[in-house]
Amino acid sequence: MSLQIVWFCLIGVLWTGYFLLEGFDFGVGMLLPVLGRSEDDRHTMFESIGPIWDGNEVWLLVAGGATFAAFPVWYATMFSGFYLALLAILVLLIVRVVSFEWRGKAESPGWRALWTWLNTIASFGAPVIWGIALSSLLSGVPIGEDQSFVGDFGDLFTWYTVFAGITVTVLFALHGATFLGIRTSGDLRERAERTAARLAPLAALMGAGFLIWTLVVASDRNDKGIFPGIVVVVAAAVAAVAAVFLTRAKRDGLAFAATAATIALAVMTLFISLYPRVMVSAPNFENSLTIENASSANYTLTVMTIAAGVLLPIVLFYQGWTYHVFRKRLGGGDPAGATSSARSEP
């Protein structure tokens, strides 16, 4: 297997990590107006993702950095081509980051309401744009012979990409609800479970639509057969249907696993549909960027493979440990959320 393939897969993994983890952060943010009825509820919701959102967001930074290092041409063409979309994402993410840290730094209800709303808006906006941007890698944008983007902002918008953006957002909302199902207790948990059960059929339906549409676009725009994409699509659809039943049965842990699997398999579907291209050119298909013509040379890929081989397991270990540390449910009978664990020393 060539190193280009390794890095194509790794970047797929990094995006999966980002969507899987930040997906529920976004979901929790979106659900603030729905589930956050009291200041206590909202506090608990913020606290459920408080210790981890920052680490989650770094997956995006790493995905960007890895693309830069392994596929400089892909990075250059995609980031310059998607200029306005990325500008909007940056603004939304900055506002969101600040909302986390600053919301509690003043007591006035107005100040808190402001940052709560900004968090919700950013949590809706960013996934919509990510969905549009990433799906347009497959549906195609104009690329010139010199490998640079020659289109404009409007080229990102097709029925398929807009549908992808909305689907990603609905999936994240569901993912956030199932996350709150495993992270909270009491009334908030029950409402989160009900919301998840209500959202799941819609998310499953849209998810299935997106997956099939992706296969169609892949064969239409990217010269791909139905195999092996269909295998992943079926797996993703099974996970989505499982999420419908599991949320209804209030099996919190499994429901969260099902929404996580749906998202991971959906990202995988997109990447399998892209391969061996990384950015499809339309209308001039021959100008598409591929893992061959957009990549760094073998030396850099080797170095980066070693670096990732050493660092990625370490990251997975300490992020996993973080989730373990913060596994306890919040809210309910433990309003402060963090006061009950006993100290071992006097």
Place this chain on the structure above:
Amino acid sequence: MSSVLATTLSLSRWQFATTTLYHFIFVPLTLGLAPLLAIMQTRWYRSRDDKWLRLTRFFGVLFLINFAIGAATGLVQEFQFGMNWSAFSAFVGDVFGSPLAIEGLGAFMLESTFIGLWIFGRNRLSPRVHLATIYMVWLGTWLSAYFIIAANSWMQHPVGYQLNEQTGRVQANDIGEILFQKFSLFAFVHVIFAGLMTGGFLVLGVACWHLLRERNVDLFRSAATLAIVVVLPVSGLQLLVGSEFGVTVTDAQPMKIAATEALWNTEEPAAFSLFQIGGFSQDDQTPSFDIEIPGLLSFLATNSFHGKVVGLNQLQSQYEQQFGPGNYIPDVELVYWSMRVMAYLGTLSFGLAAWGAWLLWRKKLENAKWFQRAAIAGIAFPFLSNFAGWILTESGRQPWVAFGLLKTENAVSPTSSVWSVGLSLGVFMALYAVLGVADFWLMRRYARLDPPEIETDEGEGAPLPAPGY
């Protein structure tokens, strides 16, 4: 170059410069406060004296307010290489991308994950493990700085690469040299010291604000003492590191040093210009007024009072032969003054630290009202020095983006339009201005509070800054 492209280039440069300088308000604070917090918390861990826990929490809040905005604006930095400088990114990504990717996976991930553990883990981790988390944050911030500096140093002094004729892009052939060249090592120490000064003088200034009002004197005398113990050696050594770094820069980028000194013609030995009026452009090479110290520039640039320092005119003709026709002289007046602002404020900072150390030794710190007032003003010195230092480094590299390899004018995204870059510049300016005002307001508010009391039932594992949600 068409005028449209020239406008796009100019807007892109303004955007990169402003967003980077803005980002670097928060970065050095993080670099400096993380170790100071680790020391404070360690002292509490060892002594179980509530004083140190209160200080850890007090300065911890200030740290977190800035960390948020530093992290948020850092994302812009990574994205805009591709967004605005796609020709640069495609050309150098094979080399330049690696340190950035390693920084993300190896350093920023560490910092961001452990900051969450530090903020929220106080009641779920043993005091020892909780203490370890702030050390991990410290490690993460310094590693992060290292890889970013390595990437920047490569732009100043490209090494460990070859040009691939077929693709027309550079590719790495020696990662050891790319990551660990001498230039990076010096620049890293210089930036870390700048960070320690920024964090140290902030702690000192805030402590003095409280001492001046005779509030929590015992607590803030300890904070001020710790700050002085850190900034005195660091600001002293920084003067030496800065001048040693200057020698390395002279080897790598003689043009930058010549421009910094407005040295138009080669001199041996070369005098250092303390202050001058005029003499900053090709049409006006002789200052109408100046104060010089003979031989000092030779010493700063070559470590010998008799060394030869090559002038701008000579380098210009040398570069014309080497790289073809063009203007290879950076903005002389800008780099001349930014170097002096940096160096003079650095010296002033050292003076302030020495004054404080003397008062400390005489046990008169809490009564020295004039020193306390000066220390409050001194909070600003490192920030201004940092700004000036980056302006010197980056504008002194012009017209190159990667020295000798790619000019800034050829690095800009070919696709970006005047209106889209204009829009993004406007959006960033507006957003950053609002965030800057809010940040300043929050900092000022929290810096003036009394340090939080430790509730008795919290006892041992006691929390750090209260979770802010």
